[in-house]
Amino acid sequence: MVDGMLGSAVQLLTPEGERVADEDYDISLSNAELKGLYRDMVLVRRLDSEATALQRQGELGLWASSLGQEAAQVGSGRSLLPGDYAFPTYRDHGVTWSRGVPPLEVLAMFRGVSTGGWDPIALRCAIYTIVIGNQALHAVGYGMGAQLDGSSEAVIGYFGDGATDEGDVNEAFVFAADFNAPVVFFCQNNQWAISSPRERKNPAPLYERAAGFGFPGVRVDGNDILAVMAVTRAALERARSGGGPTLVEAYTYRMAAHTTSDDPTRYRHAEELEIWRLRDPIERLKVFLARQGIADRGYFDQIDREAADLAVMIRDGVRSMPEPPAETMFDHVYAEPHEQLERQRRWLVDYESSFTHEVSS
Amino acid sequence: MTVMPDVQVLSFRDAVREGIRDAMRRDERVFLMGEDVGRYGGGFGVSLGLLEEFGEERVRDTPLSESGFVGAGIGAALGGMRPIVEIMTVNFSLLALDQILNTAATLRHMSGGQFNVPLVIRMTTGAGRQLAAQHSHSLEGFYAHIPGLRVVSPATVEDGFGMLATALEDPDPVVIFEHGSLYNEKGELPQPAAPVDIDFARVRRGGDDLTLITHGGSLRLCLTAADQLAADGISAEVIDLRTLRPLDDQTVMASVARTHRAVVVDEGWRSVGMSAEVAARVAEECFYDLDAPVGRVASVEVPIPYPRHLEQAALPSVERVVAAAERAVGRRG
Ligand SMILES: Cc1ncc(C[n+]2csc(CCOP(=O)(O)OP(=O)(O)O)c2C)c(N)n1
Ligand SMILES: [Mg+2]
DSSP states (O other): TTTTTGGSSSSOOOSSBBOOSSSSSSOOOHHHHHHHHHHHHHHHHHHHHHHHHHHTSSSSOOOOOOOOHHHHHHHHHHTTTTTTEEEEBBOHHHHHHHHTTTHHHHHHHTTOOOOSOOOOOTTOOOOBSSTTHHHHHHHHHHHHHHHHHTTTOOOOEEEEGGGGSHHHHHHHHHHHHHHHOOEEEEEOOOOOOTTTHHHHHSSSGGHHHEEEETSSSEEEEOOHHHHHHHHHHHHHHHHHOOOOOOOOOOOOOOOOOTTTTOOOGOOHHHHHHHHHHOOHHHHHHHHHHHHTSSSSSHHHHHHHHHHHHHHHHHHHHTTTTOOGGGGGTTTTTTSOOOOOOOHHHHHHHHHHHHHHHHHHO | OOOOOEEEEHHHHHHHHHHHHHHHHHTTTEEEEETTTTTOOOSTTTTTTTTHHHHHTEEEEOOSSHHHHHHHHHHHHHOOOEEEEEEEHHHHGGHHHHHIIIIIHHHHHHTTTTTOOOOEEEEOOOOOSSOOGGGGOHHHHHHHHHHHEEEEEEOOOOHHHHHHHHHOOOSEEEEEEEEEEGTTTTEEEEOOOOOOOOOEEEEEOOOEEEEEEOGGGGGHHHHHHHHHHHHTOEEEEEEEEEEETTTTTHHHHEEEEEOOOOOEEEESSTSSSSHHHHHHHHHHHHGGGGGGEEEEEEEOOSSOOHHHHHHHHSSSOHHHHHHHHHHHHHHHO
């Protein structure tokens, strides 16, 4: 069973929306904060479904869906202080959302009209990493730099379950332990690395690996946003106060295809999806908010309207993005242009214009 | 009397799969490993159905670690197995470069000839499918730089099938580059399908006025360009290098000595790449036969862009090959 080991995970909110206690972790949030988390997750889900639809319509080159992982991403992203720094993967739209990255800047990248997308310095959030595992090391190095600077910021490095196979991630663990780096490794175990099922291939719990490297590891119910926040906040605080790294394994599920070019029916069963649908991160918070009388129907409707507006903004925004001229490909190869590249730029401009000329004449 | 068909028409993807299947049926030492090669059939569907036929022992879904499965492949090869390692794309082979360059390519030397590494590494290469900079490298020239490796670049269905068997017979490590744009291309596989050499270049189209020298995914561009040039009265010979290391100079030089003009077409970046190497050799060996400077069509030296029109502008195209050929024969400035 793919959910065999959820049992050991920290949980504060059951799939049925009941608040439960954990021995080690707790969280207390204001009603406004709780409603804000709900809003974030609904909007991120809408961003994701719009992007998937736009890709189907040929408006985006590719899309990697965050469906089902909203609590893990928003919960951890919203745990960061403004001065902390995040290194996300291609799937972490809930993280970029939480860092204040404008959705259209994420989509511009997937549409291919902008390379970097957002401002990684101002927003304190790196661009998406696509080569699996790379960014775990960057997070550690960034943290080492923060240590040298004497700053008290924490760094969070995101990666998937599959990435824990890579040397880079394991080397990042070694480095973080050696240098007591102020870093939180946030692993979203969404059970799949493309077609590779995590637990059927290797049932050893991922969070337990941390012990061997010399720092704590904790598994959290990744679809429980309260538990994710409690665990991530504690880990970030530990990092900020000189306690060193923590591995957080957010136990969740990739509800959609790996990317829009993947067909998961080739390798996984629909029953598995059904099990996880019952653990939906948004539903359970909604039930909790309603039962506690924190939010009512009017609030939920208002968020739905906001989501609909977001969808319109995304659709219109994406379709009207200007195409960059071909010679912009030379813009960001080096800080300063040099003669060899300039020659190629001139050649391209001349060549393209001779071509247009031939066609139009 | 019924005439048996002596060719089978199939896609490049199917041809590579048949090559693997054939090798695995013939030789128990052969096994396949890599990311998602089992039920998923590999990143590009090449190994679809092989798990069902050969089982999990011989079609191994590995952990997501390129250095891991290439290193393990080296170990298995040292122990007498004949592993085929599939790296999803050349881009991620860089995570295994130490194993490939420092180890697979040098073990024979480092062991005084006592160890050899009969490992076959297959990987998808190339751009043109809007996958952005980190998924679009063409590093054939980069690998062809390394002594101790044999580097092959099949461009036809026949080579897609036949090079693998020969690579598996090779006592040294062989790297096979499969251009991503080829998988859906259909072609003829002569029957009975047989291994092919991995030593010689081939003339894919005869011609007298100039020689287009290419390999892999760019062969189609060159053949199409040759058709267009023919319509303009320019007769282009097209050479498919097939094996990039060691390079078959003779076929290339014999052609250039006859046509007196050469254009090299390679999807790698222009500087210090495959096209630079071939152009240098032609200049060294055919200098007195040449009637024009050796031309080159290669990728523009930027990380391969993601937007389709930028990507297309960065890569070799039929138009660019035609333009370079016209320049070589003096039809353009
Ligand atoms: C080094 C490297 N190898 C292979 C790939 C191809 N690839 C892209 S995503 C992926 C699976 C990643 O799985 P996981 O780490 O669990 O993250 P998820 O996609 O599930 O979020 C693979 C193998 C890659 N991008 N980089
Ligand atoms: Mg995963």
